[in-house]
Amino acid sequence: MRVLRFILKKEFRQIFRDKTILAMMLVMPTVQLIILPLAMNFDVKNVNVAVVDNDHSTWSQQLINKIGASGYFRIIAAAPSFREALGYIEREQADVVLEIPPGFERNLVRENEQHIGVSVDAINGTKAALGGSYLLAVIADFNQHIRLNEHGKYVPGKGVNIGITYSNWYNPLAEYRFYVVPAVMVLLLTLIAGFLSALNIVREKEMGTIEQINVTPIKKWQFILGKLIPFWVVGMVVFTLALTVARVVYGIWPVGSFALLYLFAAVYLVALLGFGLLVSTYTDSQLQAMFVAFFFVMIFMLMSGLFTAVDSMPGWAQDIAALTPVTHFVKVVRMVVLKGSTFADVQKEFCYLVAFAVVLNSWAIWNYRKTS
Amino acid sequence: MNDDKVIVCEELTKQFGDFVAVNHISFDVRKGEIFGFLGANGAGKTTAMRILCGLSYPSSGKATVAGFDVYKQQESIKKNIGYMSQKFSLYENLTVTENIEFFGGVYGLSRPEIRKRSDRLVSKLGLTQEAKKLVGSLPLGWKQKLAFSVAIFHDPQIVFLDEPTGGVDPITRRQFWDMIYEAAATGITVFVTTHYMDEAEYCNRITVMVDGKVEALDTPGNLKARYQAASMDEVFYQLARGAKRSAD
Numbered sequence: 001m002r003v004l005r006f007i008l009k010k011e012f013r014q015i016f017r018d019k020t021i022l023a024m025m026l027v028m029p030t031v032q033l034i035i036l037p038l039a040m041n042f043d044v045k046n047v048n049v050a051v052v053d054n055d056h057s058t059w060s061q062q063l064i065n066k067i068g069a070s071g072y073f074r075i076i077a078a079a080p081s082f083r084e085a086l087g088y089i090e091r092e093q094a095d096v097v098l099e100i101p102p103g104f105e106r107n108l109v110r111e112n113e114q115h116i117g118v119s120v121d122a123i124n125g126t127k128a129a130l131g132g133s134y135l136l137a138v139i140a141d142f143n144q145h146i147r148l149n150e151h152g153k154y155v156p157g158k159g160v161n162i163g164i165t166y167s168n169w170y171n172p173l174a175e176y177r178f179y180v181v182p183a184v185m186v187l188l189l190t191l192i193a194g195f196l197s198a199l200n201i202v203r204e205k206e207m208g209t210i211e212q213i214n215v216t217p218i219k220k221w222q223f224i225l226g227k228l229i230p231f232w233v234v235g236m237v238v239f240t241l242a243l244t245v246a247r248v249v250y251g252i253w254p255v256g257s258f259a260l261l262y263l264f265a266a267v268y269l270v271a272l273l274g275f276g277l278l279v280s281t282y283t284d285s286q287l288q289a290m291f292v293a294f295f296f297v298m299i300f301m302l303m304s305g306l307f308t309a310v311d312s313m314p315g316w317a318q319d320i321a322a323l324t325p326v327t328h329f330v331k332v333v334r335m336v337v338l339k340g341s342t343f344a345d346v347q348k349e350f351c352y353l354v355a356f357a358v359v360l361n362s363w364a365i366w367n368y369r370k371t372s
Numbered sequence: 373m374n375d376d377k378v379i380v381c382e383e384l385t386k387q388f389g390d391f392v393a394v395n396h397i398s399f400d401v402r403k404g405e406i407f408g409f410l411g412a413n414g415a416g417k418t419t420a421m422r423i424l425c426g427l428s429y430p431s432s433g434k435a436t437v438a439g440f441d442v443y444k445q446q447e448s449i450k451k452n453i454g455y456m457s458q459k460f461s462l463y464e465n466l467t468v469t470e471n472i473e474f475f476g477g478v479y480g481l482s483r484p485e486i487r488k489r490s491d492r493l494v495s496k497l498g499l500t501q502e503a504k505k506l507v508g509s510l511p512l513g514w515k516q517k518l519a520f521s522v523a524i525f526h527d528p529q530i531v532f533l534d535e536p537t538g539g540v541d542p543i544t545r546r547q548f549w550d551m552i553y554e555a556a557a558t559g560i561t562v563f564v565t566t567h568y569m570d571e572a573e574y575c576n577r578i579t580v581m582v583d584g585k586v587e588a589l590d591t592p593g594n595l596k597a598r599y600q601a602a603s604m605d606e607v608f609y610q611l612a613r614g615a616k617r618s619a620d
Contacts, residue, residue, distance in 0.1 A: 002477070002480070003477065003478055003480065005477075006473070006474055006477025006478055007474075007477075007478065009473075009474070009477075010463070010466065010470070010474045013466060013470060014463070014465055014466065017465050017466075018465070207461070207463075207464070208457060208459035208460070208461040209461045209462070209463055211427065211455075211457050211459070211461055212455070212457065212461040212462070212475075213478075214427055215425050215426070215427055215450055215453070215455040215457075216450060216475070216478045216479060217447055217450045217451045217478070217479065217480070218478050219447075370426075370427075370446070370447075371426055371427060371428060371429055371446050372427065372428055372429070
């Protein structure tokens with residue numbers, strides 16, 4: 001125990017002497033939490049529409065006005081032909097082309113039916129899918145409207161729809177920031193714990209100081225704990241800072257208990273630090289460690305449901321997602337922050353994280369060799 | 373086992389794949405002596421030393437250090453030795469006293485004891501002014517002297533020095549050897565590798581390693597007589613000329 005105290009003192013001294021790391025500890029959470037949620041805005045706005053109106057009738061004009069007034073679209077051009085309108089998409093000026101065929105109004109009145117063309121630039125998948133479906137919703141609404149106007153009275157089977165009323169639970173206005181801010185908090189802890197610990201031991205290897213450590217009677221667990229504890233403390237400070245920023249900037253205050261959040265953050269940090277230590281026992285230079293850690297952290301991030309829903313991944317991908325600690329932590333943070341889930345609700349995730357912490361750290365201790 | 377032998381090596385071998393870095397070497401080192409380990413670069417000196425320090429497992433053969441087995445009791449060996457590697461390995465971003473405190477602490481010295489010895493050491497090295505400076509900012513010669521002092525700070529039975537004077541000026545080298553003699557006088561056995569032949573003359577006994585094998589082992593005087601050489605330089609040339617391994 002006494003030896004561990006000497007090791008901790010040395011580690012803390014080294015951390016606090018490194019001004020860059022200190023600055024990053026404070027600046028990273030603040031800046032990332034302020035900038036990233038703005039960039040990770042999943043609402044689709046400003047969909048640029050090029051319109052080809054071959055009808056020039058009252059109704060086609062009404063439809064165009066309605067689309068323009070919806071707030072999601074910008075009518076950027078009225079092109080005389082589809083070919084020219086497509087030119088706007090090719091030049092990346094438009095996202096969607098709406099083509100109204102000749103005889104639009106006449107057919108609607110006479111035949112009670114008319115098709116119109118919607119072409120979407122699908123390079124930006126999210127924008128295309130959401131923009132396209134918004135447009136369809138607007139058109140459907142228009143459709144409904146003209147039918148009712150025409151008949152002016154209730155006719156069974158026509159102009160009738162089942163109306164749907166939404167209510168978004170736990171995030172009433174379906175605001176993206178409630179979804180993204182907890183994710184960014186997770187991202188922060190992952191970066192801090194995963195990278196700092198991986199780089200730290202490898203740096204001792206590069207400097208040659210690890211050899212001096214290996215020739216002392218320091219026990220393996222003392223050395224590993226000596227590395228774990230300081231970064232764990234740093235991680236907890238960053239987490240606290242992140243919660244503060246979420247409160248001050250976004251007004252997000254966890255609905256659930258703080259104790260529960262901190263409990264999970266504590267276990268999660270141990271798991272991720274174990275991951276970092278493990279990487280450092282397999283690599284010999286900071287460059288290698290950085291690459292290996294980056295490779296895994298990248299997979300962790302993209303597979304974890306931080307940005308996309310794990311449920312919509314293919315089965316095998318969901319299995320991989322379950323094998324990354326980030327998945328479980330991000331789920332819990334969202335549940336506790338937005339929904340106020342209690343320990344009973346997240347027991348399973350807790351077990352997962354404890355398992356990750358135990359396995360990764362034991363592996364790291366096992367693989368760290370004082371004698372090669 | 374003989375009581376005054378602190379290191380005993382029998383047929384010690386270390387093989388990396390097809391490459392035999394240390395080839396069946398046998399020797400023993402007596403308590404309190406300054407034992408020189410000579411050889412060209414790549415002769416296997418560092419590998420042999422790393423085995424004796426418990427940093428590396430031998431492939432075959434037997435060896436004990438301070439009475440402990442190099443296969444099974446590395447951690448006991450580590451309690452009883454000091455080690456100064458080829459590469460400077462104190463923490464550059466800690467101060468002189470912080471380094472001393474850390475290494476004293478991990479060898480289990482008490483805080484008051486560390487403070488007492490640390491003060492004495494700092495003033496002996498003439499580093500009183502620099503005690504609060506980062507080690508990284510010190511000149512190389514001072515760093516090496518400090519590293520040696522830290523290696524014997526916990527009064528080990530044996531201290532292993534791996535090319536301790538590489539890149540150091542002649543005056544500092546001389547001072548360094550004064551420190552080695554001082555340590556040996558207090559009963560610490562010194563095991564030192566070098567390829568400076570003038571330093572070899574300072575040793576009580578020397579071993580010359582060529583291509584992983586021990587080619588000669590005796591006092592400098594006897595070696596010079598046997599090879600009819602005026603200096604250790606000549607002895608070394610005669611022995612090392614046949615070396616097949618190129619320097620690494």
